[in-house]
Amino acid sequence: xxxxxxxxxxxxxxxxxxxxxxxxxxxxxxxxxxxxxxxxxxxxxxxxxxxxxxxxxxxxxxxxxxxxxxxxxxxxxxxxxxxxxxxxxxxxxxxxxxxxxxxxxxxx
Amino acid sequence: xxxxxxxxxxxxxxxxxxxxxxxxxxxxxxxxxxxxxxxxxxxxxxxxxxxxxxxxxxxxxxxxxxxxxxxxxxxxxxxxxxxxxxxxxxxxxxxxxxxxxxxxxxxxxxxxxxxxxxxxx
Numbered sequence: 001x002x003x004x005x006x007x008x009x010x011x012x013x014x015x016x017x018x019x020x021x022x023x024x025x026x027x028x029x030x031x032x033x034x035x036x037x038x039x040x041x042x043x044x045x046x047x048x049x050x051x052x053x054x055x056x057x058x059x060x061x062x063x064x065x066x067x068x069x070x071x072x073x074x075x076x077x078x079x080x081x082x083x084x085x086x087x088x089x090x091x092x093x094x095x096x097x098x099x100x101x102x103x104x105x106x107x108x
Numbered sequence: 109x110x111x112x113x114x115x116x117x118x119x120x121x122x123x124x125x126x127x128x129x130x131x132x133x134x135x136x137x138x139x140x141x142x143x144x145x146x147x148x149x150x151x152x153x154x155x156x157x158x159x160x161x162x163x164x165x166x167x168x169x170x171x172x173x174x175x176x177x178x179x180x181x182x183x184x185x186x187x188x189x190x191x192x193x194x195x196x197x198x199x200x201x202x203x204x205x206x207x208x209x210x211x212x213x214x215x216x217x218x219x220x221x222x223x224x225x226x227x228x229x
Contacts, residue, residue, distance in 0.1 A: 046215055096171060
């Protein structure tokens with residue numbers, strides 16, 4: 001299986017901060033990379049697909065970039081509702097879909 | 109509006125078989141480009157994809173759990189069923205179903221609300 005490694009595992013930030021989360025794949029996955037947001041007690045919600053495409057209805061402060069093995073999720077100006085856990089997920093190998101370990105974004 | 113909803117037991121005993129049902133609305137399980145996946149999340153841990161099934165009845169399972177999992181669908185009832193045999197306390201998790209695209213790009217959207225399954229004697 002393709003291993004997905006996220007960093008950091010958690011971070012503290014203030015409202016208005018620019019936040020960057022990194023996801024690294026154990027092998028090249030082109031741009032087959034998705035990002036999800038999960039709030040406590042809720043199901044994950046798709047934010048970004050194909051590395052950089054913003055899902056309909058997702059605020060434009062969220063953006064994704066990268067290809068190959070290294071990917072980034074950026075929140076340009078952190079809002080109170082953005083405090084959550086974020087997961088990357090590779091869709092390169094549909095016979096073994098895998099997620100990263102998650103990055104928890106907490107209030108500083 | 110596309111929705112998915114999981115149902116099943118809250119508590120199962122070790123060695124028992126778990127049967128979960130995902131009831132979908134807003135799309136058909138016959139839709140050529142769509143499928144349904146099962147994903148689980150142990151308390152406080154990361155997400156783990158388990159299996160998916162597509163309209164042509166193509167099924168794929170997580171390699172390490174393949175011998176324990178069976179996924180099937182009943183198109184007339186708009187339901188996808190996942191069974192997992194020989195349950196163990198480490199299988200305690202919230203189980204989600206989610207729609208998945210059959211064509212690229214593949215992603216999970218939307219998700220059901222999830223159902224927490226506890227494995228304990």
